[in-house]
Structures are given as C-alpha cells and as structure tokens.
Amino acid sequence: MGTSVTEELKARIRAEGQYLGDGILKIDGILNHQMDPKLIQAMGQEIARRFQEARPTRILTAEVSGIAPALMAALALDVPIVYARKHKPLTMYGPIFLETAPSPTKGGEVNLMVAAEYLPAGERILIVDDFLASGRTLFALARMAQEARCTLVGIAVIVEKAFESGRQKLMEKYGVPVESLVVITNMDEQRIEFADDPPRTVEV
Amino acid sequence: MGTSVTEELKARIRAEGQYLGDGILKIDGILNHQMDPKLIQAMGQEIARRFQEARPTRILTAEVSGIAPALMAALALDVPIVYARKHKPLTMYGPIFLETAPSPTKGGEVNLMVAAEYLPAGERILIVDDFLASGRTLFALARMAQEARCTLVGIAVIVEKAFESGRQKLMEKYGVPVESLVVITNMDEQRIEFADDPPRTVEV
Numbered sequence: 001m002g003t004s005v006t007e008e009l010k011a012r013i014r015a016e017g018q019y020l021g022d023g024i025l026k027i028d029g030i031l032n033h034q035m036d037p038k039l040i041q042a043m044g045q046e047i048a049r050r051f052q053e054a055r056p057t058r059i060l061t062a063e064v065s066g067i068a069p070a071l072m073a074a075l076a077l078d079v080p081i082v083y084a085r086k087h088k089p090l091t092m093y094g095p096i097f098l099e100t101a102p103s104p105t106k107g108g109e110v111n112l113m114v115a116a117e118y119l120p121a122g123e124r125i126l127i128v129d130d131f132l133a134s135g136r137t138l139f140a141l142a143r144m145a146q147e148a149r150c151t152l153v154g155i156a157v158i159v160e161k162a163f164e165s166g167r168q169k170l171m172e173k174y175g176v177p178v179e180s181l182v183v184i185t186n187m188d189e190q191r192i193e194f195a196d197d198p199p200r201t202v203e204v
Numbered sequence: 205m206g207t208s209v210t211e212e213l214k215a216r217i218r219a220e221g222q223y224l225g226d227g228i229l230k231i232d233g234i235l236n237h238q239m240d241p242k243l244i245q246a247m248g249q250e251i252a253r254r255f256q257e258a259r260p261t262r263i264l265t266a267e268v269s270g271i272a273p274a275l276m277a278a279l280a281l282d283v284p285i286v287y288a289r290k291h292k293p294l295t296m297y298g299p300i301f302l303e304t305a306p307s308p309t310k311g312g313e314v315n316l317m318v319a320a321e322y323l324p325a326g327e328r329i330l331i332v333d334d335f336l337a338s339g340r341t342l343f344a345l346a347r348m349a350q351e352a353r354c355t356l357v358g359i360a361v362i363v364e365k366a367f368e369s370g371r372q373k374l375m376e377k378y379g380v381p382v383e384s385l386v387v388i389t390n391m392d393e394q395r396i397e398f399a400d401d402p403p404r405t406v407e408v
Contacts, residue, residue: 026295033296034286034322037279064267064289071272075241082238085268090311091230092237107294118238 005042009158009182010194012039019187023133023161031130031158032065043181044072047128047156050179052077054153056126060084060119060141062112069158070128077126082119084112084141097147099140112140114148121149132157132180135166142174152176159184162195209246213362213386214398216243223391227337227365235334235362236269247385248276251332251360254383256281258357260330264288264323264345266316273362274332281330286323288316288345301351303344316344318352325353336361336384339370346378356380363388366399 009030018026028034047069056077061070062084074081084099085092088111095116103110125145127138138155145152152174160167160180167178183195213234222230232238251273260281265274266288278285288303289296292315299320307314329349331342342359349356356378364371364384371382387399 020295020297024294028295028319029322032293033289033319034284035275035278036284037275038282040275041279064271064287067268067271068275071239071241071244071275074239075245078242080238080240083268085237089236090228091224091232093224115232115237118233 003046003181005039005046006181008039008042013159013182013184013192013194017192019189019192021189023164025159025161025184025187025192027159031068035068040068041072041075043069043158044074045076046181047073047126047179048076051126051154051156051177054124054126054177056124056153058082058119058123058125058150059128060114060125060145061128062086062137062141065130066128069130073126073128073156079126082114084114084144086110086112088113097144099144099147101136101140103137112137112144114144116148119144119148119150123148123150124153125150126153127155128157129155130158132160132166132170132178133164135164135170138166138170139173142170154179156180158182161187207250207385209243209250210385212243212246217363217386217388217396217398221396223393223396225393227368229363229365229388229391229396231363235272239272244272245276245279247273247362248278249280250385251277251330251383252280255330255358255360255381258328258330258381260328260357262286262323262327262354263330263332264318264349265332266290266341266345269334270332273334277330277332277360283330286318288318288348290314290316292317301348303348303351305340305344307341316341316348318348320352323348323352323354327352327354328357329354330357331359332361333359334362336364336370336374336382337368339368339374342370342374343377346374358383360384362386365391 059074059081160183186193263278263285364387390397
C-alpha cells in the first residue's frame with residue numbers, strides 16, 4: 001500500500017513493538033494504552049477512505065482498544081459509533097445483544113454486549129477493531145450485526161497477524177472486504193516482519 | 205457559558221437522558237455506549253479551549269467512557285493521551301501505578317492501572333473523564349499523577365453532578381481548575397435541571 005499512515009505505523013511498530021511470546025505483540029505505547037491522537041486520526045481517515053464507497057451508516061467496535069480508531073473512522077465518515085461493552089454497567093438495561101469471544105490478551109471468554117436500541121435493524125455496519133488475529137472478536141461482532149438484522153459492509157483493523165488466518169475465515173464466512181492498515185507476516189523476539197504490500201481484498 | 209457544545213449537550217441530555225435512581229444518569233446514547241463523533245469532537249475542542257493556557261503535555265483518563273472525549277481533547281491540544289486500565293491485559297507488564305476507586309455504575313472497587321513508562325515524571329497532566337460526581341475516580345487519577353511526580357494542571361469532565369460536591373473536594377485538595385461542560389444541579393424521574401451558568405472555577 002505505502003500510504004503514509006501505514007508506513008508510519010510500521011516504523012513505530014518496528015521501533016517500539018515488543019513480541020511477548022504466544023503470538024502476543026505489545027504496542028501499548030502506540031494503540032492500546034498510550035496514544036498519539038494525530039496518528040489515531042490518520043488511521044481513522046485511512047479506514048474511512050477505504051470504506052466510504054461501501055456507504056456504512058454505523059461503526060461497531062468493542063471496548064477498550066477498538067474505541068479510539070473506530071471513533072476517528074466514524075468522525076471521518078460522519079456516522080455514529082457504538083462499542084460493545086465487556087462488563088455490563090448499571091446504565092445498560094433493556095434488551096441487549098450478547099456474543100461471547102475468547103480473549104487472547106486477557107485469557108478466558110469475554111462477553112460482548114450491545115443494547116438493542118443502539119443497533120437498529122437495517123443499518124449498514126462497518127466493524128473496526130485494533131487487531132485481527134484469529135478473528136474471534138470480529139466474528140462475534142459480525143454475528144451481532146446479523147442478529148440485529150443489519151448489513152455487514154466491511155471489516156477494518158489496524159494490525160493484522162496474517163499467520164493466524166483470521167482474514168480468510170472472515171471473508172469465507174461473510175464475503176465482505178477485510179482491510180488492515182498493516183499486516184504482520186511473522187514475528188519473534190528478534191524481529192517483526194510486515195507484508196511488503198498489505199493484501200487488498202476483493203469481494204468474494 | 206452558553207457555548208454551542210454545552211447547549212447541544214444539555215438539549216441531548218434533556219431529550220434522551222434517563223434518571224435510573226440512586227444518582228445514576230443514563231446517557232449511553234450520547235457518551236457511554238453510542239456516540240456521535242462530531243459531538244465528541246466538539247467536546248474535546250471545548251476542553252482544549254479551556255485548558256490550552258495551562259499548557260498540559262499529556263492527558264490522563266480512565267477506560268472505558270473517558271477515552272473518547274479525552275482522545276478528542278488530546279487531538280485538539282496535540283498532546284499524547286494515556287488511559288488507565290481497569291483490567292490488566294497480558295501486554296501490561298513491568299512497573300505500574302495502581303490506584304483504587306469505588307465504581308458507582310459497576311458496584312465494588314475498580315483498579316486503575318497505568319504502566320509507569322507512559323506516565324513519566326515531569327509531565328503536565330490534564331485529567332479528562334466523562335462524569336464528575338463524588339470525584340473518586342478523578343481523585344484516584346490525581347493521586348496517580350502525583351505518585352508519578354507529574355504536575356496536575358487541571359481536571360475536565362463532560363457532565364458534573366453538582367449535588368455530590370466532588371468539585372469542591374477536588375479543588376480543596378489539588379487547587380487546580382475543574383471544568384465541566386454541563387452541570388446538573390438536580391435530577392429525578394421527572395426532570396434533569398442544569399445550572400444556568402456552569403460555574404467557571406478560578407485558581408484557589
């Protein structure tokens with residue numbers, strides 16, 4: 001791709017990313033704990049550029065790490081955003097959609113919950129999240145969009161770990177474009193390798 | 205005040221806010237679950253306008269609901285943001301700052317954790333969060349900033365519940381400006397009352 005945000009992200013991940021073993025990449029200083037808001041904005045603008053023709057009417061993400069890039073993509077597309085909660089606050093009552101996904105960075109299963117009122121039928125949903133690995137969080141969000149009788153128009157992530165094959169499974173199941181700003185093909189304690197040209201997907 | 209974002213927020217809260225009893229206001233459709241990104245951006249810009257002269261170098265907030273307005277304030281101020289985690293992910297290791305605060309919407313106590321590397325000594329910290337009620341989350345974040353040997357330059361929230369007196373306690377303890385975009389003076393099942401003119405604070 002060679003877009004500037006992709007190149008900046010690759011440079012930052014090469015400089016600061018830490019491989020912690022078991023397929024876990026720490027980029028807490030870039031996306032998951034500390035953030036440079038201009039870089040997050042550039043991520044959101046790039047996601048918007050790639051999906052504006054799909055005409056999403058709503059962005060769906062999951063707390064916590066999906067919120068920032070999804071908010072910036074929503075700003076660039078001028079559509080509302082809703083984020084699935086993992087812990088039910090007192091303010092969440094009435095009918096909800098609930099899906100369950102395994103958590104690679106927390107262990108165990110996590111619930112993903114969206115109040116039905118914020119996922120009305122007929123919306124054109126773009127799912128945005130921080131990572132695509134096995135795709136299990138994204139599958140849970142996609143199931144939720146279907147359950148709500150919405151149309152899934154695409155899936156966008158910041159960092160894809162290509163070696164976990166989540167993209168193929170998502171595309172086979174849902175037949176929507178899956179876009180990643182950077183694609184990691186291999187990583188170990190010594191280095192992080194990126195796809196020279198992150199694959200652009202086509203409708204299947 | 206009468207700024208446009210304040211007026212828009214008051215109108216939205218009057219129209220959509222729900223009082224759930226026990227001092228809990230549900231504005232999940234505005235700030236805590238579903239968001240209009242342009243409104244969140246306007247909130248961030250207003251926070252930036254009020255605090256630019258305090259020259260913050262870093263914004264500190266808490267997951268989950270603080271992230272969106274804090275990110276937009278950070279974008280407008282062009283400073284990094286760090287959000288305290290409530291649940292420790294695998295990627296968080298090494299020294300951390302940990303403070304504990306009671307959670308009004310979840311019950312019990314919550315941990316607030318920031319990796320020490322993302323709260324370096326000497327930073328000028330602006331704390332941003334969604335609600336100011338008793339101020340206990342904000343106190344925990346302020347303690348963390350002090351523990352990190354940073355300078356607290358101010359506290360900004362979107363919605364203040366004036367009847368819980370958090371503002372007075374925070375100002376007495378830390379002597380920094382506390383700013384709220386809207387101030388609720390009273391609420392019950394029938395109506396939500398706002399301060400006609402949200403109080404501007406001065407250095408104490």
